Amino acid sequence: MAAHRLRPGVCRLFAMGPELGSARRAYSAFQAFTEVLRLPSKQLTKLVFPLQELHGHFVPGSRPDLHLNIFHPSLEDIARAESFFTASARNRIEYLTAAVRLDHAPDLRHPEVCFIGRSNVGKSSLIKALFSLAPEVEVRVSKKPGHTKKINFYKVGKYFTLADMPGYGYRAPEDFVDMVETYLKERKNLMRTFLLVDSVLGIQKADNIAIEMCEEFALPYVMVLTKIDKSSKGHLLKQVLQIQKFVDTKTQGCFPQLFPVSAVTYSGIHLLRCFIADITGNLKTNGFQFS
Ligand code: GDP
Numbered sequence: 247m248a249a250h251r252l253r254p255g256v257c258r259l260f261a262m263g264p265e266l267g268s269a270r271r272a273y274s275a276f277q278a279f280t281e282v283l284r285l286p287s288k289q290l291t292k293l294v295f296p297l298q299e300l301h302g303h304f305v306p307g308s309r310p311d312l313h314l315n316i317f318h319p320s321l322e323d324i325a326r327a328e329s330f331f332t333a334s335a336r337n338r339i340e341y342l343t344a345a346v347r348l349d350h351a352p353d354l355r356h357p358e359v360c361f362i363g364r365s366n367v368g369k370s371s372l373i374k375a376l377f378s379l380a381p382e383v384e385v386r387v388s389k390k391p392g393h394t395k396k397i398n399f400y401k402v403g404k405y406f407t408l409a410d411m412p413g414y415g416y417r418a419p420e421d422f423v424d425m426v427e428t429y430l431k432e433r434k435n436l437m438r439t440f441l442l443v444d445s446v447l448g449i450q451k452a453d454n455i456a457i458e459m460c461e462e463f464a465l466p467y468v469m470v471l472t473k474i475d476k477s478s479k480g481h482l483l484k485q486v487l488q489i490q491k492f493v494d495t496k497t498q499g500c501f502p503q504l505f506p507v508s509a510v511t512y513s514g515i516h517l518l519r520c521f522i523a524d525i526t527g528n529l530k531t532n533g534f535q536f537s
Contacts, residue, residue, distance in 0.1 A: 276512040277378040279328045283321065294324065296474060296506045296513045300483055312490055316503040319520050319533030327520035327529050330405050333380035337403035341384055344396040348428045351409075352399055357526040358407045358435045360397075362426070363442030364452045365413030368472035371509035372442065373400075373410055376519060386410070395422050397429060406437075406526040416452040423455070431463050438466055438525050445471035445506060448485045449492060460499055468501040469493060470518065475508040482506075 275281050282293055292299040301312050319327075333339045345351040363369045370387045377383045377400070386398045395412035402408060411426055430439065441456050443449055449457075460467040469489065474482055486504060493500045505521065507514035523529035 277375070277515070279325050279516050282512075282516060283325070293511070293513050294321070294516050296508075297486070297504060300479070300486060300506070303479060303483060311494070312486070313502045313504075316501070316535050317517075317521055317524075317533050318535070319517070319524070319531040323524075323529065323531035323533055324516050324520045327523040327531075328379065328516070330402060330523045330528055331376060331379050331519050333382060337405075339377060339380035339383050339402050340400065341386060342399040342401045342407070344386065344398050346396050347425060348432055351397065351429070351433070352407070354401075354407055354435065356401070356404070356406050356435060357437040358409055358433065359438050359440060359522055359526065360409040360411055360429070360433075360436060361440045361442065362411040362456050363413060363472075364444070364450060365415055367413065367442045367444050368509060369410065369413060369442050372470070372472060372507060372515075373408070375507075375509040375512060375515050376408075376522075395425065397425070405528045406522070407435075409433075409436075414452060414455055416450075418452070418455055426456075427459055430459050430465060436465070437527075438468060438522075440470050440505075441467050441500075442470050442472050443489060445474050445482060445485050445489075446476050448488055457497070457500075461497060464499055466499055466501065468521075469504050471504055471506040473508060473510075474506045474513060475511045 276293060282290060285293065297312060298314050301314055330337070331339070342352055361369055361373060370385055374385045377385065383400065397412065398410040400408045400410070409429070411429070412422065414422060430436070439460055441453070441460065443453055471486065471489065477485070486506065490504060493502060493504065505514060505518055507518060509515070520529070520531065520533065524531045524533060
């Protein structure tokens with residue numbers, strides 16, 4: 247499906263360092279999958295299946311421990327998934343409301359997914375990237391210390407809702423833990439929790455707050471590794487292997503396959519959209535080997 251020629255402008259972008267401020271805007275050409283499909287296959291793999299691309303750096307057969315294919319949809323499925331994230335008159339994607347307590351949360355019957363992670367892990371950037379085909383959606387950010395921590399809800403057409411949990415730090419305040427804990431324990435339509443870990447730093451003490459909650463309530467959750475454009479390939483490989491080992495040996499409810507992403511390059515974003523569309527029951531892909 248990939249086109250064989252690379253437009254000269256795109257070629258230059260790939261040669262640039264990902265940290266460059268101007269690359270941030272230029273890379274957004276890849277927010278739409280039609281643009282990604284124009285890439286030559288090697289670059290397409292890197293953008294769509296970053297874990298597979300990383301795995302290619304090992305001696306064949308030497309590192310079977312990365313689970314690459316538990317969810318491996320076709321490019322056609324990934325293209326179909328995009329329609330759920332594209333705003334149109336028939337598919338309204340919008341910010342719904344904020345809640346400080348679970349009983350303030352909207353009472354919806356749609357399946358829900360939630361995103362949780364440490365402050366600064368890249369959660370709002372990731373949600374913005376997922377919603378980049380719905381530019382009207384205003385992703386709410388409340389970072390000022392002392393501001394009330396809220397859960398922000400977004401509605402994705404008639405398909406699902408996305409709950410953005412407040413960022414936390416080490417020694418999260420009690421009322422914050424209570425709110426998140428109650429939400430995770432009692433939200434009936436919660437289908438999957440996406441737990442964000444900074445791929446530069448690896449799993450931090452503060453991440454254990456969310457991991458322990460998910461494990462205690464036996465929630466199905468998924469580890470998303472953010473900011474993968476920031477590290478050298480060697481550092482990223484090391485972190486990914488460490489996190490994979492943690493997931494394999496220390497967790498019960500975590501989906502075995504990791505989801506590395508970059509909100510700057512859009513690497514992994516299309517696969518994540520497809521995964522969400524699938525697990526919320528909206529898109530039946532043949533991507534699952536087992537789940
Ligand atoms: P939040 O507190 O979890 O919502 O984190 P933000 O989304 O605000 O991101 C925190 C910082 O990390 C900001 O300076 C972002 O620009 C940066 N950031 C977020 N995602 C990425 C990414 O994928 N790549 C890079 N290079 N920087 C990122």
